[in-house]
Amino acid sequence: MAYDRKKIEELIDGTIDWETLHRMLSQPKDPERFQLYVDILQERVHFPETILLPMGLHLYIVQKKDGSRVVKCDCGHEFCSADDNWKMYALIYVREDEESLNELYPKLMAPDPSWQVLREYYCPNCGTQLEVENVTPWYPILKDFEPDIEAFYQEWLGIPVPEPKK
Amino acid sequence: MTQTFSIEQNFQGVKLGDQALKKHRDHVMTQTKATGHYAGIEHFSLKTKDPILYNKMISRLRAGVVHARETAKRIAASPIVEQEGELTFTLYNPAGDALLTSTGIIIHVGTMGAAIKYMIENGWEENPGIKPGDIFTNNDCSLGNVHPCDVHTIVPIFWEDHLIGWVGGVTHVIDTGAVGPGSMTVGPVQRFGDGYQVTCRKTGENDVPLKDWLHESQRSIRTTRYWLLDERTRIAGVHMIRDLVLDVVKEVGVETYLKFAYEVVEDGRRGLQRRIKAMTIPGKYRAVSFVDVGYNHPDVNVPPYAKLNTIMHAPHEITIRADGTWRLDFEGSSRWGWHSYNAQPVSFTSGIWVMMTQTLIPTEIINDGAYYATQFRLPKGTWMNPDDRRTAHSYSWHFLVSAWSAIWRSLSRAYFARGYLEEVNAGNANTSNWLQGGGFNQYDEIHAVNSFEAAAEGTGAGAVKDGLDHAAAIWNPEGDMGDMEIWELAEPLIYLGRNVKANSAGYGKYRGGCGFETLRLVHGAKDWTMFFMGNGYMVSDGGLMGGYPAATGYRFEAHKTDIKDRIEKGEPIPLGGDTDPDHPEYEHFMQALEVKRDKQTMTTETIFEDYDLYLNYLRGGPGFGDPLERTPQQIEADLQGGYLLPRYAEKVYGASIYQDDQGAWRVDPVQTKKNREKIKQERLKRGRPVKVWMEEERAKILKKEASLQVKHMYASSFQVGPRFYEEFKAFWGLPESWSLTEEELGISSFGQKYRMGVEQLPDVKPLVLVEE
Numbered sequence: 045m046a047y048d049r050k051k052i053e054e055l056i057d058g059t060i061d062w063e064t065l066h067r068m069l070s071q072p073k074d075p076e077r078f079q080l081y082v083d084i085l086q087e088r089v090h091f092p093e094t095i096l097l098p099m100g101l102h103l104y105i106v107q108k109k110d111g112s113r114v115v116k117c118d119c120g121h122e123f124c125s126a127d128d129n130w131k132m133y134a135l136i137y138v139r140e141d142e143e144s145l146n147e148l149y150p151k152l153m154a155p156d157p158s159w160q161v162l163r164e165y166y167c168p169n170c171g172t173q174l175e176v177e178n179v180t181p182w183y184p185i186l187k188d189f190e191p192d193i194e195a196f197y198q199e200w201l202g203i204p205v206p207e208p209k210k
Numbered sequence: 211m212t213q214t215f216s217i218e219q220n221f222q223g224v225k226l227g228d229q230a231l232k233k234h235r236d237h238v239m240t241q242t243k244a245t246g247h248y249a250g251i252e253h254f255s256l257k258t259k260d261p262i263l264y265n266k267m268i269s270r271l272r273a274g275v276v277h278a279r280e281t282a283k284r285i286a287a288s289p290i291v292e293q294e295g296e297l298t299f300t301l302y303n304p305a306g307d308a309l310l311t312s313t314g315i316i317i318h319v320g321t322m323g324a325a326i327k328y329m330i331e332n333g334w335e336e337n338p339g340i341k342p343g344d345i346f347t348n349n350d351c352s353l354g355n356v357h358p359c360d361v362h363t364i365v366p367i368f369w370e371d372h373l374i375g376w377v378g379g380v381t382h383v384i385d386t387g388a389v390g391p392g393s394m395t396v397g398p399v400q401r402f403g404d405g406y407q408v409t410c411r412k413t414g415e416n417d418v419p420l421k422d423w424l425h426e427s428q429r430s431i432r433t434t435r436y437w438l439l440d441e442r443t444r445i446a447g448v449h450m451i452r453d454l455v456l457d458v459v460k461e462v463g464v465e466t467y468l469k470f471a472y473e474v475v476e477d478g479r480r481g482l483q484r485r486i487k488a489m490t491i492p493g494k495y496r497a498v499s500f501v502d503v504g505y506n507h508p509d510v511n512v513p514p515y516a517k518l519n520t521i522m523h524a525p526h527e528i529t530i531r532a533d534g535t536w537r538l539d540f541e542g543s544s545r546w547g548w549h550s551y552n553a554q555p556v557s558f559t560s561g562i563w564v565m566m567t568q569t570l571i572p573t574e575i576i577n578d579g580a581y582y583a584t585q586f587r588l589p590k591g592t593w594m595n596p597d598d599r600r601t602a603h604s605y606s607w608h609f610l611v612s613a614w615s616a617i618w619r620s621l622s623r624a625y626f627a628r629g630y631l632e633e634v635n636a637g638n639a640n641t642s643n644w645l646q647g648g649g650f651n652q653y654d655e656i657h658a659v660n661s662f663e664a665a666a667e668g669t670g671a672g673a674v675k676d677g678l679d680h681a682a683a684i685w686n687p688e689g690d691m692g693d694m695e696i697w698e699l700a701e702p703l704i705y706l707g708r709n710v711k712a713n714s715a716g717y718g719k720y721r722g723g724c725g726f727e728t729l730r731l732v733h734g735a736k737d738w739t740m741f742f743m744g745n746g747y748m749v750s751d752g753g754l755m756g757g758y759p760a761a762t763g764y765r766f767e768a769h770k771t772d773i774k775d776r777i778e779k780g781e782p783i784p785l786g787g788d789t790d791p792d793h794p795e796y797e798h799f800m801q802a803l804e805v806k807r808d809k810q811t812m813t814t815e816t817i818f819e820d821y822d823l824y825l826n827y828l829r830g831g832p833g834f835g836d837p838l839e840r841t842p843q844q845i846e847a848d849l850q851g852g853y854l855l856p857r858y859a860e861k862v863y864g865a866s867i868y869q870d871d872q873g874a875w876r877v878d879p880v881q882t883k884k885n886r887e888k889i890k891q892e893r894l895k896r897g898r899p900v901k902v903w904m905e906e907e908r909a910k911i912l913k914k915e916a917s918l919q920v921k922h923m924y925a926s927s928f929q930v931g932p933r934f935y936e937e938f939k940a941f942w943g944l945p946e947s948w949s950l951t952e953e954e955l956g957i958s959s960f961g962q963k964y965r966m967g968v969e970q971l972p973d974v975k976p977l978v979l980v981e982e
Contacts, residue, residue, distance in 0.1 A: 077628070099623075101836070136899075148858070150790060153761035155749055160747070171894045172838075175756060182910070188619075189494075192491070200487055
């Protein structure tokens with residue numbers, strides 16, 4: 045079943061009532077959700093580019109006027125081309141000693157840095173923590189998500205990818 | 211040459227003889243491959259012609275398998291089965307593909323199916339023969355079983371003289387006679403220590419277990435009463451389902467039943483594709499997970515070649531195609547090892563559906579259709595597809611649950627992008643600690659224990675709410691920590707506390723669910739040992755979109771305490787939780803000859819005497835989103851409920867906290883906002899451009915600066931994952947000459963070069979159900 049705009053806004057804000065949330069979980073999905081969701085997000089951001097796909101909390105693949113696609117933070121910071129890995133353009137802080145890990149967990153409950161480190165990725169403009177990786181030292185930075193936007197819009201949603209705004 | 215197929219051939223029962231079953235399965239597989247539809251079913255005959263009957267059959271048979279589970283489990287005495295629900299019943303078609311399954315440990319939809327297929331492929335039809343009333347028992351890991359403690363009872367279903375299907379029932383037994391007590395013992399490093407294993411053995415005729423089986427099996431395990439009652443549970447359940455199927459056949463006719471038995475699998479295959487299209491985004495998803503194997507420690511007694519610290523590595527690349535099918539590739543996974551955590555491909559591929567039923571396909575039709583819509587690539591030689599028949603598997607779940615936690619993150623990126631925020635889940639907890647052990651119990655009987663409190667871990671945070679506290683485990687979504695009173699009847703271990711484990715959850719805008727901890731006092735045990743099993747040096751789940759992973763585990767045990775004297779004198783003793791391990795308090799209320807407080811969360815048998823202590827700490831789940839976005843009200847609730855130690859409210863959440871006149875924790879929202887701005891400024895100051903940091907990390911790689919366990923993980927992954935090796939070198943811009951091999955690490959080399967797979971045994975035809 046479809047949900048009204050207010051419910052989706054509440055979902056985004058985490059204020060939705062349990063009864064509706066439970067219905068969302070237990071019933072078939074509402075195919076119109078995506079468009080409504082993107083419309084709400086578009087209204088909330090302060091940049092002019094068209095959101096093509098939310099990439100994560102605060103991150104979007106957007107389309108610029110010239111048709112190019114980039115990854116943006118909702119503060120407006122532009123990371124890179126949508127084909128690239130936004131993490132490569134973030135600020136990184138690595139917790140790789142007992143002291144910095146103890147800031148997060150009691151000592152016995154923290155990873156041992158000779159086994160595992162925590163990598164925090166921040167937006168270079170607003171300082172929001174966008175991702176945390178718990179990996180071994182030396183681990184390559186993974187590109188988490190490479191969406192096929194054309195197939196999604198055209199083949200799954202049955203609508204054209206939005207044209208660049210003039 | 212053009213082959214012609216007759217779909218109708220599938221809709222007849224199989225009259226056994228002249229390898230008829232094998233020919234039947236070959237036919238089904240050939241048609242599946244040729245048409246892309248299970249058993250060649252491009253058009254539904256029954257479902258289209260009589261949809262009401264089709265759906266009635268689904269409802270009736272599904273209700274029947276669930277009913278059989280609920281009824282049969284009352285026979286069991288083992289709390290693992292009776293309290294925790296560690297059992298499942300599944301109905302199969304003649305080819306061994308699952309139609310419908312009950313609730314419970316549904317990983318076994320595939321493992322029991324693999325056992326049936328193994329019997330078909332290896333000529334069981336001729337020897338030992340398959341007849342009405344036969345009972346087959348299997349728990350062989352090399353066929354795909356998860357671990358030996360999951361014992362399968364499988365019976366054929368005949369209609370007149372034709373085989374029309376199979377029913378399988380599985381219970382998680384409490385002991386399998388491994389080198390150490392407990393169902394998932396730590397210590398076996400080869401199959402030969404994993405416990406009693408039987409390979410699709412005919413253990414009953416005319417619906418009655420054979421005496422040689424009953425006598426032999428009881429001698430091979432420790433907990434005989436539980437063993438026998440578990441078997442009766444399984445037999446009762448499978449016979450209930452067999453009777454139900456025969457009733458249904460009487461009503462609808464055998465042809466209609468068999469049409470259903472194949473169509474429903476194709477329906478399941480299409481159902482997964484539809485669901486993928488409805489909920490995800492086409493494209494590629496990548497994530498990785500790890501878990502520690504800390505075997506180079508004095509408290510781990512294993513052979514010298516196994517005394518090695520290493521790390522399980524499970525990277526994945528999921529490709530969701532435009533047609534709604536998907537491929538899961540685990541290139542780069544580390545090699546199998548000399549420990550008990552290896553897995554077979556079937557347990558890996560089948561187990562994934564346990565997880566998927568909690569997210570992508572939460573429907574009643576859980577069957578092998580999902581398998582046919584999925585392409586798995588599990589490289590040969592990795593821990594999930596060992597190329598050696600000696601590997602041990604007693605606790606495969608240690609690696610499996612860790613590997614799957616990363617899959618939650620990948621799927622959640624799709625749900626988040628699509629706007630289905632209600633489905634987002636940062637991951638699953640490491641489902642440990644496992645309190646296990648044995649000896650003589652409080653009733654003076656030979657006994658083994660495996661506390662299934664681990665069935666209630668914290669769950670991952672969502673994009674709209676916190677994870678559930680001490681709630682469930684990925685391998686059994688119905689999980690329950692069990693009643694303390696029941697565990698005290700089953701174990702010579704008295705509860706001195708059962709509390710929320712503060713700070714065990716990953717922090718975030720929405721935090722993971724917290725785990726819990728129980729303090730157990732040994733009482734009434736003789737010649738008793740126990741051990742620990744879980745993650746300690748590493749965390750196996752991961753935070754999502756700015757959230758942190760959950761905390762790691764640790765161990766606490768105390769030996770030769772003065773608690774008996776203290777009780778007699780009415781003095782205080784350790785009670786409740788180990789609330790803040792940075793400032794431990796148990797030690798203030800007792801004297802002990804030996805206290806172990808460390809991160810060594812894998813140990814082998816240690817002697818425990820009465821009045822010794824054991825802390826069972828069950829892990830929390832990972833968090834979602836930047837912790838600085840958590841509301842002051844949520845932080846207050848965390849502090850009030852004992853979910854968070856106050857100093858971390860300040861450090862992690864930037865909260866300005868105080869206690870009011872009543873002693874209740876409060877968060878000052880104005881000052882908190884200021885603190886958070888300051889923390890963001892600190893982040894901008896300490897954060898470095900990734901490309902700058904990469905240069906330093908690259909220099910460490912060139913100099914091979916890392917601990918032995920880290921290097922061993924990479925070396926073993928490079929050996930069995932050449933593409934991962936090339937990609938690793940390319941990412942870091944390493945020279946062509948750079949390499950890292952196990953040989954250069956100066957450690958024992960068993961298994962690096964010399965391996966022998968089960969397929970090299972005479973007269974064995976292994977099943978290959980994945981891309982290798």
